[in-house]
Amino acid sequence: MAIIELDNVSKVFPRAHRGAAPVSAVEDVTLHVEEGQIAGVIGYSGAGKSTLVRLVNGLEKTTSGTVTVAGTTITGLPERRLRQVRLGIGMIFQQFNLLSSRTVWGNIAYPLQIAKVPKAKHRERISELLHFVGLADKAHSYPDQLSGGQKQRVGIARALATSPKVLLADEATSALDPETTRDVLRLLKKVNAELGVTTVVITHEMEVVRTIADRVVVMERGRVVEDGSAFDVFAHPQHATTKRFVGTLVADVPTGAALESLRANHTGRLVTLSFRDDSLPQSEAFAELIAGGIGFELVHGGMEDVQGRSFGNLTLALRGRDSAIDLALIRLRAKVPTTEVG
Numbered sequence: 001m002a003i004i005e006l007d008n009v010s011k012v013f014p015r016a017h018r019g020a021a022p023v024s025a026v027e028d029v030t031l032h033v034e035e036g037q038i039a040g041v042i043g044y045s046g047a048g049k050s051t052l053v054r055l056v057n058g059l060e061k062t063t064s065g066t067v068t069v070a071g072t073t074i075t076g077l078p079e080r081r082l083r084q085v086r087l088g089i090g091m092i093f094q095q096f097n098l099l100s101s102r103t104v105w106g107n108i109a110y111p112l113q114i115a116k117v118p119k120a121k122h123r124e125r126i127s128e129l130l131h132f133v134g135l136a137d138k139a140h141s142y143p144d145q146l147s148g149g150q151k152q153r154v155g156i157a158r159a160l161a162t163s164p165k166v167l168l169a170d171e172a173t174s175a176l177d178p179e180t181t182r183d184v185l186r187l188l189k190k191v192n193a194e195l196g197v198t199t200v201v202i203t204h205e206m207e208v209v210r211t212i213a214d215r216v217v218v219m220e221r222g223r224v225v226e227d228g229s230a231f232d233v234f235a236h237p238q239h240a241t242t243k244r245f246v247g248t249l250v251a252d253v254p255t256g257a258a259l260e261s262l263r264a265n266h267t268g269r270l271v272t273l274s275f276r277d278d279s280l281p282q283s284e285a286f287a288e289l290i291a292g293g294i295g296f297e298l299v300h301g302g303m304e305d306v307q308g309r310s311f312g313n314l315t316l317a318l319r320g321r322d323s324a325i326d327l328a329l330i331r332l333r334a335k336v337p338t339t340e341v342g
């Protein structure tokens, strides 16, 4: 069941000043996020990602189309009702947005106060949240006494205070180093797995998507240009923008300068084998080459793992009689996508 439904949603910002054009930030987006899913929305700066999440929590109004969250259509709702809906949607931010004058405890108490949760219930809830995010010993610290990773843990605890069904993370790890990023993403996975919170992660980093997302949505100029399971998007990217993002992590069939460099540094015929989890295992492909009396060396690429499934493009320099290589390639092509690159 979809818990977030955007149907033909567009958002046009009016022109900022006379002579400027209106900005079409989100254009005709239809996107249904299933309950329990972790959806990664990736795109370059200005693609419309932040606007999209702000439409989901009603901080921006749609120009056209409808947004429904947990069964409530929020399009056209008055602010008073929207505030209620927002209690069911947690949000975390790149800059954490903590109140610097309040302790960790006070920051987590804040949404409980807004939601008018009786004070008698605060202690148990806050203490539970602090344990959940691993900050039980920091309750009385102020934000500027915490590391970036700890601040984001507070952000997550605060976002979860009112037990939302949906969590929106807008570049939540972009200000963190790689190791802290992994810790925070691990915590977000725990939120999803243990609390069943549907999560939308907005990012411009493919590594974030690979680590956490079940599903990948690629945005460009306000539009969704690709949408699929994380494995499919990584293993078979279709759109040029998706290919560029995937290319930041996964070696592709070499072209351009990479190919020139391989040609200059290796003798023999260069062939890329594109392994997927439903294609021939590597060991059998290599056995085929050995059986044909062909020598080979791995010169480019590697295998990747997404959601426990492996794939990758391995470029080999092959040495042997041309006729033997031709025969082996015919055999291989029937079982694994094979590209002779030079």
Ligand SMILES: Nc1ncnc2c1ncn2[C@@H]1O[C@H](COP(=O)(O)OP(=O)(O)OP(=O)(O)O)[C@@H](O)[C@H]1O
Residues within 6 Å of the ligand: 013, 014, 023, 024, 025, 043, 044, 045, 046, 047, 048, 049, 050, 051, 052
């Ligand atoms: N309040 C606003 N008024 C006018 N234009 C806006 C407003 N908010 C966003 N935009 C414009 O809408 C487009 C999409 O912006 P948005 O912030 O949603 O993109 P993004 O993918 O999140 O990029 P970034 O990662 O840089 O924030 C941009 O051209 C931006 O300048």
